[in-house]
Amino acid sequence: MSKMHLVFGGRVKDPRTLDFSDLSKIDVVGFFPDYASAEKAWRGAAQRTVDDAEMRYVIVHLHRLLDPDAKD
Template identity: 45%
Template sequence: MAQHLHIVFGGELVTPSENVFKDPDAIHIVGIFADRKSAYDAWKTEAQRTVDNAHMRYFLGDLQKLMDASTSTPEAQD
């Protein structure tokens, strides 16, 4: 069975209407999780903890999709 990983991360956005981080260096990496339920629970905890700050946003990402995409596209050239 293939491993399916999820990442939870977040931070303060420039404006609540766009997914652009105010300070990318300050992005909070909550963690990487082996199952969606654990990732969702972590996302929900952080989202609820920061609910009073409209500029704060947390995301739950599917790392498998990112890993699959990276194997089907050429590496970036410096």
């Protein structure tokens, strides 16, 4: 299985958490085939909103959700 990654973000209720304020306004940056390309996209999205403490972007390792027993 390919190591698929998802990068997304949005406004959070508290900058110390990942409790998103409005799931209908999530910014899906995209799906990526490896961590390096996902991290590059994450850095770009996070950098655009660096001055807004309530905006958070994350990388989700989708391959781990799809096959939790697989070794990375």
